Amino acid sequence: MNFSLVDQVQELVSGKSIRAAKQVSMAEEYLADHFPGFPVLPGVMMLECAVETAAWLVRDHFHFACSLVVLKEARQIRYGNFVRPGQTLIVTAEVLRLEALQSEFKIRGTVGADTAIQGRIALTHLNLADGDPALAAVDQKLIGRQKALWTTLFSGGCAPQLSAGAPPPPR
DSSP states (O other): OOOOOOOEEEEEETTTEEEEEEEOOTTSGGGGTSSTTSOOOOHHHHHHHHHHHHHHHHHHHTTTOOSEEEEEEEEEEEEOSOOOTTOEEEEEEEEEEEOSSEEEEEEEEEETTEEEEEEEEEEEEEOGGGTOGGGHHHHHHHHHHHHHHHHHHTOSSOOOOOOTTOOOOOO
16 A cells, blocks of 8 residues: 655755644545544554654655655654544654664644644665665655655645755755
């Protein structure tokens, strides 16, 4: 399955922080089961949204050098208020450490002034070809898809704020 929870990148300070939005709607199938009669965004989906948000900062900073940016560790994750259909989860990720093969972020997700999720995450950055050179073409295909999605995440009239001297996102 291929999906993206992040609907829009609202702000990007390259190599430092990112803010993204996730619109929650009843059209999302998993809400029917979580919880019946009281649909809310599952905590694991909030965490996934935070991972995706931080991964976009990694991709931007390293110019899409790695095809995979995946969760390595989640620490001190705390959940607060529920996120219901019709609400927007705003996720921020602030860099604690950003290296070529791994990164760490402080994450926070809010609905209005209320915190829905907060904690720290560590990500690993890699290419499939690192383990099997025959997969280099798959890496390039994945990176191409990510670049196309990256462009889409900035559509809708809200351009990211880039740090001085940073190249603009691909359009």
